[in-house]
Amino acid sequence: MSSALANPNFEIALLGGGQLGKMFLAEALRMDVGVRALDPDAEAPCRWGVRRFAVGDFTDYATVMEFARGAQAAVIEIETVNVDALADLEAEGVRCFPPAAALRTIQNKGAQKDFWAANGLPTSHYERFDAASGLREAVDSGRWTLPLVWKLAQGGYDGFGVSVIRHRSELDGLPEQPCVAETLVDIAEEIGVIVARHPDGSTAVFPPVAMEFHPVANQVEFVVCPAPLPAEALAEAEQLARRAATELGILGLLAVEFFYTRDGRWLINEVAPRPHNSGHLSIEGCETSQFEQLLRCATGLPLGSTALRQPTVMANVVGAEGFRGPVAYEGLDEALSVPGCHLHLYGKTQTRPFRKLGHWTAVGSSVNEARSRAAAARDALKAQSTPQS
Numbered sequence: 001m002s003s004a005l006a007n008p009n010f011e012i013a014l015l016g017g018g019q020l021g022k023m024f025l026a027e028a029l030r031m032d033v034g035v036r037a038l039d040p041d042a043e044a045p046c047r048w049g050v051r052r053f054a055v056g057d058f059t060d061y062a063t064v065m066e067f068a069r070g071a072q073a074a075v076i077e078i079e080t081v082n083v084d085a086l087a088d089l090e091a092e093g094v095r096c097f098p099p100a101a102a103l104r105t106i107q108n109k110g111a112q113k114d115f116w117a118a119n120g121l122p123t124s125h126y127e128r129f130d131a132a133s134g135l136r137e138a139v140d141s142g143r144w145t146l147p148l149v150w151k152l153a154q155g156g157y158d159g160f161g162v163s164v165i166r167h168r169s170e171l172d173g174l175p176e177q178p179c180v181a182e183t184l185v186d187i188a189e190e191i192g193v194i195v196a197r198h199p200d201g202s203t204a205v206f207p208p209v210a211m212e213f214h215p216v217a218n219q220v221e222f223v224v225c226p227a228p229l230p231a232e233a234l235a236e237a238e239q240l241a242r243r244a245a246t247e248l249g250i251l252g253l254l255a256v257e258f259f260y261t262r263d264g265r266w267l268i269n270e271v272a273p274r275p276h277n278s279g280h281l282s283i284e285g286c287e288t289s290q291f292e293q294l295l296r297c298a299t300g301l302p303l304g305s306t307a308l309r310q311p312t313v314m315a316n317v318v319g320a321e322g323f324r325g326p327v328a329y330e331g332l333d334e335a336l337s338v339p340g341c342h343l344h345l346y347g348k349t350q351t352r353p354f355r356k357l358g359h360w361t362a363v364g365s366s367v368n369e370a371r372s373r374a375a376a377a378r379d380a381l382k383a384q385s386t387p388q389s
């Protein structure tokens, strides 16, 4: 399969053309591997640099089939792609990263939970319901007590579709759709571990990262590596992540989000079978980035080392409050003068408050130094908008 390199006939079909796709594409361009991309937005970040950019709906069976047919491999950057199409593409010989069967399990939070339970992988106590009415009955009968965490089984994104329910009345406003109830976990740390799994069966696990939340906004503010936990605990998380990827039969990447509880247990919260925000720091921080590992899987090249080169911290560049419209960056000179910092902009043309427009990766001799650098660069750069006339 090494013929994938510098081969005009080898092409990867990329489903989704956002920032994750763009960072994958950057690696493909560096190693001269051809990529075609599909996204519903004609202005998507992947519109440049691909051999072919198709505007279309990656949730639609016929669109995905027509787009990806004839490619040697398909990779996704978003879980909502049409999984029946992936299955039929596999039957036609297109190798899919992830395989359709794994994606089908992951697409549904209830099916994911069942999978962990069936395979002896630790996760919080849970129950699946066909609709919120069933959960209300379970609470009214005393089978479930509050607080609990409600999650929409399918179709949630970025915190939408997840709520902590503390009062009975909050159950009344929930949509009558399949959902999962979970016990509210007493979380000490939220830790991410990304696994790359190659078609030859080999795996490479990235060093665990810790998500640091903003105390007020309750959004992830920094992703830091190494994570501040004892080496034995981190080794256990790496083993669990590797097992999760292997049991699921993942090819390509699996990003595993863990809760580390106050009493020292690991619980799998959820997984994503694609490049993940928690792995962006691997571009500058690790010997081989998550994007290059995915490319190596898709082209049949051997996996690289995931070793951390030095302490690394990532901070998102988000749209400033009070601005909406064509994005204009202020403070670039000051931000770019901070040592050890690397700016990534995703190519989104429009800003709105808190929209993810890019990220900073900062390296340093310690996590504290890297975090201060990332904070200084982030604070200096403002994603605003030119006043509209």
Ligand code: ADP
Residues within 6 Å of the ligand: 124, 149, 151, 156, 157, 158, 159, 160, 162, 182, 183, 184, 185, 186, 187, 190, 257, 269, 270
């Ligand atoms: P999403 O798919 O929107 O990212 P998650 O399942 O990751 O949703 O949940 C979002 C956040 O909610 C988590 O990062 C965590 O902070 C919190 N959370 C989710 N499940 C639980 C739980 N069972 N106990 C405590 N907090 C939780």
